Amino acid sequence: MTFLKVENLKVYYPVRGGFFRRVIDHVKAVDDITFELKEGETYGLVGESGCGKTTTGRTIIGLNRPTAGKIFFNDIELTKLKRRDFYQYRKDIQMIFQDPYSSLNPRKRVLDIIAEPIRNFEKLSPNEEKTKVMDVLEKVGLSPESIYKYPHEFSGGQRQRIGIARALTLNPKLIIADEPVSALDVSVQAQVLNFMKDIQKEFNLTYLFISHDLGIIRHMCDRIGIMYRGRLVEEGTKDEIFEYPQHIYTKRLLSSIPQMNPEERIQHTAFRRKVNEEFKNNYDKYFDAEGKIFDLKPISETHSVALP
Ligand SMILES: Nc1ncnc2c1ncn2[C@@H]1O[C@H](COP(=O)(O)OP(=O)(O)OP(=O)(O)O)[C@@H](O)[C@H]1O
Ligand SMILES: [Mg+2]
Secondary structure: OOOEEEEEEEEEEEEEEEEOEEEEEEEEEEEEEEEEEEOOOOEEEEOOOOOOHHHHHHEEEEEEOOOOOEEOOOEEHHHHOOOOHHHHHHOOEEEEEOOOOOOOOOOOHHHHHHHOOOOOOOOOHHHHHHHHHHHHHHOOHHHHHHHHHHHHHHHHHHHHHHHHHHHEEEEEEEOEEOOOOOOOOOHHHHHHHHHHHHHHHHHEEEEEEOOOOOHHHHHOOOOEEEEEEEEEEEEEHHHHHHHHOOHHHHHHHHHHOOOHHHHHHHHHHHHHHHHHHHHHHHHHHOOOOOEEEEEEEEEEOOOOOOOO
């Protein structure tokens, strides 16, 4: 059984224009991607801003409609389900949204923010509900009294924990974590990331971990998919991607990580120069005549690269 399978997914956004606001073009936010998640693993989706990471995540939880392609969760085709039937699976798939500032309603108390998903699925008495919310708050390391506070009364890191608590209330199996720490400062980042690892073990969670930060991806992920302009250019285990990158775009991403260690800095500068050269001189090795990205082809059991 496949835990999650995304098959030939395309998500195009219409571009409207002219007097009648007719559809004049499409933004191909996601343009034919296929990948799988195994239960209990962390799969990282990496790529520069606008490459389609959030759109992929939103489509998996049903907030966007696919233009084409299929999504299977435990062998059930989600993309075929009616809205009403899909609802049942929404419980098992939760999302931590990119921005902890705008994703929490500022006019609602923490109690209501966290209880909202429970109210949609379970009928609990006010007391049971309160106990349950206090329970998850404790799991994410926030005090029980927090339930009466409003989002602005928390720090960024605490707010992100509220987002995680909300995602955890229904005991999901899959969490789509969209840049869960990018709005936080570095000291708090580590704390939230380690916490996410702890709860993963405790609840056997599977993460689709979206980030543009390769350092964080390396810390968190078992396998990684590199996205570029709505397509996957490379996929492999963490070691394959970091130690043995094959696609020029992956190499460019890796070469752009700043090197802190002065001894390795010279080497790294040379690597960056080499990659830039290769990008200039061998562009047509990696992109077709129209500049499009090839389909992924396996080069080992776990490693695939978009090459002709
Ligand atoms: N609702 C929308 N309508 C039209 N175009 C959209 C919409 N949402 C996203 N896009 C476009 O789709 C593309 C992919 O956007 P997406 O938000 O998935 O990128 P991302 O990889 O998450 O980027 P970031 O790292 O900045 O969060 C972008 O070109 C974006 O402008
Ligand atoms: Mg995004």
